[in-house]
Amino acid sequence: MGNLNTSGAAHPDLAAGTMEVSEADKLKAVVGERIALRVQSGQTIGIGTGSTVDKAIDAIARRIEKEGLSVNVVPSSYDSAIRLGEKGLKVLDPRTVSRVDWYVDGADEVLRGPLCCIKGNGAAHTNEKILAKKAGEFVVIVDGSKMVERLGSKFPIPIEVLPSTKHLVIKDLLDLGASEVTLRPSKGGKHGAVVTENNGLVLDARFDFIDPGLEVQIKAITGVIESGLFVRNRPSEVIVAHSLSDIEVLRAS
Numbered sequence: 001m002g003n004l005n006t007s008g009a010a011h012p013d014l015a016a017g018t019m020e021v022s023e024a025d026k027l028k029a030v031v032g033e034r035i036a037l038r039v040q041s042g043q044t045i046g047i048g049t050g051s052t053v054d055k056a057i058d059a060i061a062r063r064i065e066k067e068g069l070s071v072n073v074v075p076s077s078y079d080s081a082i083r084l085g086e087k088g089l090k091v092l093d094p095r096t097v098s099r100v101d102w103y104v105d106g107a108d109e110v111l112r113g114p115l116c117c118i119k120g121n122g123a124a125h126t127n128e129k130i131l132a133k134k135a136g137e138f139v140v141i142v143d144g145s146k147m148v149e150r151l152g153s154k155f156p157i158p159i160e161v162l163p164s165t166k167h168l169v170i171k172d173l174l175d176l177g178a179s180e181v182t183l184r185p186s187k188g189g190k191h192g193a194v195v196t197e198n199n200g201l202v203l204d205a206r207f208d209f210i211d212p213g214l215e216v217q218i219k220a221i222t223g224v225i226e227s228g229l230f231v232r233n234r235p236s237e238v239i240v241a242h243s244l245s246d247i248e249v250l251r252a253s
Helices: 023-036 051-067 078-086 125-134 163-176 214-219
Strands: 044-047 072-075 100-105 109-111 135-143 157-161 180-183 201-206 224-227 237-243 246-251
Touching (some): 051 078, 125 157, 157 163, 157 214
Antiparallel strands (some): 180 201
């Protein structure tokens, strides 16, 4: 791949009469409706985590209910599992599922061309990467702001680590060329650092340059559980909403 650098009808979520919706939320609803069209009866679908995926869950649930489809869903996080259950969908335990027909998720950054991604702003990237590996197809849905010409230009790489190895991993990441590594703090009511569903901590590492081998190099560091760099497990397809009427479908080059 070389260096990872390259220089109509209203949707239900957008219906009039509801409280004002941001432009970003409108675009998330558009790609959510688009991915819901892919659902077929008898499928087992992997469902990611995040605000864009929440819109997809809403749209998928509406279609399943309207058409009486029989579908199983496999979540990448407790948050998505709860939302899927509240919508009345049949939720399977990821530990018991070896394959899903396709998997949908959002991304923090997508590199145009090879479609490599940075994911993990929601700290679920380890489980997301496992689902991507199990999927017949891995589809990412984003708005146009997530497309980048240089991977890492907006977001750091999230790296889940064993708590006892935090300081060792930070040192090795700096030796690997990271310009900054920070422990991700919890937001909201919890005091201290983010703790993942695998009982790991999350380090956010900034790199001025990301080459194709960095994902493997990070994974080789003792104490690293998984990174949010999706190069080997990049999506087969990315659906991008640039505007309400401009939807682009990209496939990996």
